[in-house]
Amino acid sequence: MAPEIVLKKDYSGFAADVWSMGVVLHLMLTGTYPFKGSTERELYLKIVKGVFVMPDSVPSDARRLV
Numbered sequence: 001m002a003p004e005i006v007l008k009k010d011y012s013g014f015a016a017d018v019w020s021m022g023v024v025l026h027l028m029l030t031g032t033y034p035f036k037g038s039t040e041r042e043l044y045l046k047i048v049k050g051v052f053v054m055p056d057s058v059p060s061d062a063r064r065l066v
Contacts, residue, residue: 006044022066029058029066 002016026034034052037043046052054063 001044001047003048003050006047025062026052026054026066029062030055034066 002011002019004011005016023034026032035043035046037046054066058066
């Protein structure tokens with residue numbers, strides 16, 4: 001879910017879809033989701049903050065795309 005959806009704000013469907021494509025791309029490149037939490041609340045907080053780690057094995061061009 002895009003951060004604006006998590007926050008229950010109005011959102012652009014296009015922008016939310018682009019954000020979701022970034023999540024899918026991260027999954028394809030690393031084999032893991034960019035945001036993880038042991039509870040739904042923890043997961044949503046991480047999504048809203050937007051902080052995630054890309055392994056060093058991901059090429060720089062792919063990092064920029066994500």
